[in-house]
Amino acid sequence: MNGGGWADSSLGDVRPYTITEGRTRSLHALRLTSCLITRPAAPGTAHPSPEAEALLLFCSGAPRSIAELAALSHQPVQVIKVLIGDLLDCDALARANPEGAGADPDIQVLEALLHGLRTRL
Template structure:
Protein backbone atom coordinates (compact mmCIF):
# COMPACT_ATOMS: atom_id res chain seq x y z
CA UNK A 1 0.00 0.00 0.00
CA UNK A 2 1.49 3.36 -0.97
CA UNK A 3 1.49 6.43 1.21
CA UNK A 4 -0.33 9.47 -0.13
CA UNK A 5 1.84 11.51 -2.48
CA UNK A 6 4.71 9.05 -2.51
CA UNK A 7 3.86 7.40 -5.82
CA UNK A 8 4.09 3.75 -6.77
CA UNK A 9 7.71 3.25 -5.70
CA UNK A 10 7.17 3.61 -1.95
CA UNK A 11 5.31 1.18 0.25
CA UNK A 12 4.24 1.79 3.86
CA UNK A 13 5.43 -1.61 5.04
CA UNK A 14 8.31 -2.36 2.68
CA UNK A 15 9.71 1.14 2.15
CA UNK A 16 11.35 2.06 -1.14
CA UNK A 17 10.60 -0.58 -3.78
CA UNK A 18 13.42 0.49 -6.12
CA UNK A 19 17.01 0.54 -4.92
CA UNK A 20 18.42 4.09 -5.05
CA UNK A 21 21.33 3.17 -7.31
CA UNK A 22 18.89 1.76 -9.85
CA UNK A 23 17.81 5.36 -10.42
CA UNK A 24 21.34 6.28 -11.56
CA UNK A 25 21.88 3.04 -13.51
CA UNK A 26 24.43 1.93 -10.93
CA UNK A 27 26.63 4.98 -11.48
CA UNK A 28 28.20 6.35 -8.32
CA UNK A 29 30.38 9.18 -9.62
CA UNK A 30 28.95 12.36 -11.12
CA UNK A 31 30.63 13.81 -14.20
CA UNK A 32 30.53 17.29 -12.64
CA UNK A 33 32.17 18.27 -9.34
CA UNK A 34 29.34 19.00 -6.90
CA UNK A 35 29.40 19.36 -3.14
CA UNK A 36 26.47 19.56 -0.73
CA UNK A 37 26.23 23.34 -0.96
CA UNK A 38 26.75 23.72 -4.73
CA UNK A 39 23.95 25.88 -6.09
CA UNK A 40 21.92 24.62 -9.05
CA UNK A 41 19.41 26.41 -11.26
CA UNK A 42 17.40 25.40 -14.30
CA UNK A 43 18.47 27.06 -17.54
CA UNK A 44 15.16 26.69 -19.32
CA UNK A 45 16.69 24.39 -21.93
CA UNK A 46 14.73 21.23 -22.62
CA UNK A 47 16.83 18.10 -22.07
CA UNK A 48 17.08 15.86 -25.11
CA UNK A 49 16.55 12.14 -24.80
CA UNK A 50 14.92 10.14 -22.06
CA UNK A 51 15.19 11.28 -18.49
CA UNK A 52 13.67 9.35 -15.64
CA UNK A 53 11.03 10.71 -13.28
CA UNK A 54 13.69 11.58 -10.70
CA UNK A 55 15.48 13.75 -13.28
CA UNK A 56 12.20 15.58 -13.97
CA UNK A 57 11.58 16.07 -10.24
CA UNK A 58 15.10 17.41 -9.73
CA UNK A 59 14.74 19.79 -12.65
CA UNK A 60 11.44 21.04 -11.27
CA UNK A 61 13.05 21.67 -7.86
CA UNK A 62 15.77 23.77 -9.49
CA UNK A 63 13.51 26.51 -10.88
CA UNK A 64 15.09 28.78 -8.27
CA UNK A 65 18.68 28.41 -7.00
CA UNK A 66 18.86 25.42 -4.68
CA UNK A 67 21.74 23.50 -3.05
CA UNK A 68 22.45 19.83 -3.81
CA UNK A 69 21.60 18.82 -0.23
CA UNK A 70 18.10 20.27 -0.51
CA UNK A 71 17.41 18.49 -3.81
CA UNK A 72 18.55 15.19 -2.26
CA UNK A 73 16.24 15.74 0.71
CA UNK A 74 13.22 16.44 -1.48
CA UNK A 75 13.94 13.46 -3.73
CA UNK A 76 14.49 11.23 -0.68
CA UNK A 77 17.60 9.80 -2.34
CA UNK A 78 21.18 9.47 -1.10
CA UNK A 79 23.35 12.47 -1.97
CA UNK A 80 25.65 10.30 -4.14
CA UNK A 81 22.72 9.26 -6.32
CA UNK A 82 21.34 12.81 -6.43
CA UNK A 83 24.71 14.16 -7.57
CA UNK A 84 24.74 11.71 -10.49
CA UNK A 85 21.22 12.77 -11.53
CA UNK A 86 22.08 16.46 -11.25
CA UNK A 87 25.31 15.97 -13.21
CA UNK A 88 23.24 14.37 -16.00
CA UNK A 89 21.11 17.52 -16.11
CA UNK A 90 24.16 19.80 -16.08
CA UNK A 91 25.75 17.74 -18.90
CA UNK A 92 22.68 18.14 -21.11
CA UNK A 93 22.47 21.88 -20.43
CA UNK A 94 19.24 21.82 -18.40
CA UNK A 95 20.97 23.00 -15.19
CA UNK A 96 23.78 25.36 -14.35
CA UNK A 97 25.87 25.08 -11.22
CA UNK A 98 28.12 27.32 -9.22
CA UNK A 99 30.14 26.63 -6.08
CA UNK A 100 28.87 28.07 -2.81
CA UNK A 101 29.92 31.61 -1.93
CA UNK A 102 32.37 30.38 0.70
CA UNK A 103 33.93 27.76 -1.62
CA UNK A 104 37.46 29.16 -1.31
CA UNK A 105 37.36 29.92 2.41
CA UNK A 106 34.85 27.67 4.22
CA UNK A 107 36.01 28.93 7.62
CA UNK A 108 35.48 32.61 6.84
CA UNK A 109 34.94 34.27 10.22
CA UNK A 110 32.20 36.61 8.97
CA UNK A 111 30.25 33.68 7.51
CA UNK A 112 30.58 31.62 10.70
CA UNK A 113 29.48 34.58 12.83
CA UNK A 114 26.45 35.13 10.57
CA UNK A 115 25.47 31.47 10.93
CA UNK A 116 25.90 31.64 14.70
CA UNK A 117 23.83 34.84 14.88
CA UNK A 118 21.06 33.19 12.84
CA UNK A 119 21.06 30.14 15.10
CA UNK A 120 20.86 32.32 18.21
CA UNK A 121 17.83 34.16 16.78
CA UNK A 122 16.10 30.80 16.19
CA UNK A 123 16.50 29.70 19.84
Protein backbone atom coordinates in the same frame (compact mmCIF):
# COMPACT_ATOMS: atom_id res chain seq x y z
CA MET B 1 6.95 -10.94 2.35
CA ASN B 2 7.53 -7.31 3.22
CA GLY B 3 11.17 -6.69 4.10
CA GLY B 4 11.00 -2.90 3.85
CA GLY B 5 13.41 -0.89 1.76
CA TRP B 6 13.37 1.20 -1.39
CA ALA B 7 11.17 -1.02 -3.56
CA ASP B 8 8.40 -1.59 -1.01
CA SER B 9 6.88 1.88 -0.89
CA SER B 10 3.32 2.38 -2.02
CA LEU B 11 4.62 5.42 -3.95
CA GLY B 12 6.46 3.17 -6.38
CA ASP B 13 10.00 4.02 -5.28
CA VAL B 14 12.74 1.97 -6.89
CA ARG B 15 16.18 1.00 -5.70
CA PRO B 16 18.79 3.77 -6.06
CA TYR B 17 21.07 1.80 -8.41
CA THR B 18 18.13 1.46 -10.80
CA ILE B 19 17.65 5.21 -10.92
CA THR B 20 21.34 5.82 -11.66
CA GLU B 21 21.71 2.82 -14.01
CA GLY B 22 24.29 1.34 -11.65
CA ARG B 23 26.47 4.44 -11.48
CA THR B 24 27.66 5.44 -8.02
CA ARG B 25 29.54 8.68 -8.69
CA SER B 26 29.06 11.84 -10.67
CA LEU B 27 31.82 13.05 -12.97
CA HIS B 28 31.24 16.55 -11.56
CA ALA B 29 32.72 17.81 -8.30
CA LEU B 30 29.58 18.53 -6.31
CA ARG B 31 29.34 19.50 -2.64
CA LEU B 32 26.29 19.32 -0.40
CA THR B 33 26.20 23.12 -0.58
CA SER B 34 26.52 23.33 -4.37
CA CYS B 35 23.46 25.23 -5.62
CA LEU B 36 21.78 24.62 -8.95
CA ILE B 37 19.09 26.30 -11.00
CA THR B 38 17.32 25.22 -14.17
CA ARG B 39 18.37 26.59 -17.51
CA PRO B 40 16.00 27.26 -20.39
CA ALA B 41 15.34 23.92 -22.06
CA ALA B 42 16.56 23.37 -25.58
CA PRO B 43 13.82 22.20 -27.94
CA GLY B 44 13.66 18.42 -28.09
CA THR B 45 15.76 17.91 -24.96
CA ALA B 46 14.51 14.79 -23.22
CA HIS B 47 15.41 13.80 -19.68
CA PRO B 48 15.96 10.16 -18.90
CA SER B 49 13.83 9.72 -15.80
CA PRO B 50 10.95 11.08 -13.75
CA GLU B 51 13.49 11.70 -10.95
CA ALA B 52 15.48 14.01 -13.25
CA GLU B 53 12.30 15.85 -14.20
CA ALA B 54 11.48 16.31 -10.51
CA LEU B 55 14.94 17.80 -9.89
CA LEU B 56 14.34 20.30 -12.68
CA LEU B 57 11.03 21.31 -11.12
CA PHE B 58 12.64 21.74 -7.70
CA CYS B 59 15.37 23.95 -9.21
CA SER B 60 13.07 26.15 -11.28
CA GLY B 61 12.65 29.66 -9.98
CA ALA B 62 15.23 29.52 -7.19
CA PRO B 63 18.61 27.87 -6.64
CA ARG B 64 18.59 24.68 -4.55
CA SER B 65 21.49 22.96 -2.83
CA ILE B 66 22.37 19.29 -3.31
CA ALA B 67 21.37 18.60 0.30
CA GLU B 68 18.00 20.28 -0.23
CA LEU B 69 17.38 18.34 -3.43
CA ALA B 70 18.17 15.03 -1.73
CA ALA B 71 15.71 15.84 1.06
CA LEU B 72 12.97 16.96 -1.33
CA SER B 73 13.48 13.89 -3.53
CA HIS B 74 13.70 11.41 -0.65
CA GLN B 75 16.79 9.95 -2.33
CA PRO B 76 20.36 9.40 -1.12
CA VAL B 77 22.77 12.24 -1.83
CA GLN B 78 24.92 10.11 -4.16
CA VAL B 79 21.89 9.30 -6.32
CA ILE B 80 21.07 13.01 -6.57
CA LYS B 81 24.68 13.83 -7.47
CA VAL B 82 24.64 11.30 -10.33
CA LEU B 83 21.34 12.65 -11.68
CA ILE B 84 22.53 16.25 -11.35
CA GLY B 85 25.69 15.34 -13.23
CA ASP B 86 23.53 14.09 -16.10
CA LEU B 87 21.49 17.29 -16.05
CA LEU B 88 24.65 19.43 -16.02
CA ASP B 89 25.99 17.44 -18.98
CA CYS B 90 22.91 18.19 -21.07
CA ASP B 91 22.85 21.86 -19.95
CA ALA B 92 19.46 21.51 -18.24
CA LEU B 93 20.94 22.75 -14.95
CA ALA B 94 23.49 25.44 -14.16
CA ARG B 95 25.53 26.04 -11.03
CA ALA B 96 24.22 29.01 -9.10
CA ASN B 97 27.42 29.22 -7.05
CA PRO B 98 30.32 28.09 -9.25
CA GLU B 99 33.07 26.37 -7.28
CA GLY B 100 35.74 28.82 -6.30
CA ALA B 101 33.47 31.84 -6.59
CA GLY B 102 33.01 32.89 -3.00
CA ALA B 103 33.62 29.35 -1.75
CA ASP B 104 35.72 30.54 1.20
CA PRO B 105 34.35 33.58 3.01
CA ASP B 106 36.68 36.49 3.65
CA ILE B 107 37.80 36.49 7.32
CA GLN B 108 37.64 40.30 7.49
CA VAL B 109 34.03 40.30 6.30
CA LEU B 110 33.10 37.67 8.89
CA GLU B 111 34.84 39.62 11.67
CA ALA B 112 33.03 42.82 10.64
CA LEU B 113 29.73 40.94 10.62
CA LEU B 114 30.42 39.51 14.08
CA HIS B 115 31.37 42.97 15.37
CA GLY B 116 28.17 44.44 13.93
CA LEU B 117 26.05 41.74 15.54
CA ARG B 118 27.70 42.20 18.92
CA THR B 119 27.14 45.97 18.88
CA ARG B 120 23.43 45.51 18.14
CA LEU B 121 22.87 43.14 21.08
